[in-house]
Amino acid sequence: MVKLFLVSMLNNVCDLLPKFAGDLHGKRVAYIPTASNVERGHQTMVRSETKLLVNRLGMQVNVLDVATASTAAIKAGLQAADVIYISGGNTFYLLQELRRTGADQLLVNEVNAGKLYIGESAGAAIAAPDIGYLSLMDSTKKAPDLPNYHALKLVDFYVLPHYLSFPFKRKSQQIFAKYSTKLPLKTISNHGVVMVNNDIVTITEK
Template identity: 50%
Template sequence: MMVKLFLCSYFAAVSSFTPQFVGGDLKGKKLAFIPTASLFEEYTDYVDEAKEAFENLGLNIEVLDVSSAPKDLIERTLQSCDLIYVSGGNTFYLLQELEKSGAKTIILEQVKGGKPYIGESAGSIIMAPNISYAKDMDVAEKAAPQLKSFEGL
């Protein structure tokens, strides 16, 4: 199965490429929308802009905050969705919460199985083998004190 990654720094500006990336019409498809990285940020307009862009494409959006959702809801949502979107924000906080919740493993399984993954900024960076280079942009220690490794997805 081919891995399908759409990695960008600002999704709203490139959202028109999504149907081509997925390979067809998106109307009625279910999107797992993970805004968790943005919870540690002051500026978050890009999250609303991405959500609006997905709505304009006809997707049914299910917001999933992996830092607070129960594991069974995370698992059910990620397995039942047609696409996964992970927003920008603090990369280290995002990785910490994906690991703590178990979502990291589920996302990896889904992506390796061919489910399309869309990552914006931090959501893109976590797909790298190692996220330590994001220290130039994000504060690691304060945002993610429980993060043991900078190994990405």
């Protein structure tokens, strides 16, 4: 069973998560904030997202930065978790660090074994077969060691987060115009979620 909860902003739709995945109170979540390492406000984001997971969802949080953790620590952290949550930031930097450490395949193995995956913004886009379509939204220069844009392939479609939403209204329009006839895009606003339950894919906008 594969269960994915792909969002632009988890804070806006977290009330839908228990309805999709069941009661998460007391569940252990491996929270991967790596994508925001190269963005402004990284520490503020980590604090606010940790607070969301603990206070609103009642989860036990293990912050797991794949840019600094060892491969052994990443493997142990992912295996110990009930849920994996990758938050937003630069998608290309995130992919670079996932692949550099081998966390990409470790993560895929856990999700394919049935572990709930929550992907926010970059974390949602990384589930696609490839992330090259996001180069109009995220800077590829922040991932100088990334040889190609092949991603996790957890799904066969491409999530376009923040569609027609702040702060990416114009850029998301440009991406849609360029790729909507080339790729199976699934657009979600800042209040949207793509829910994947095996072969059933549902898109909800609040």
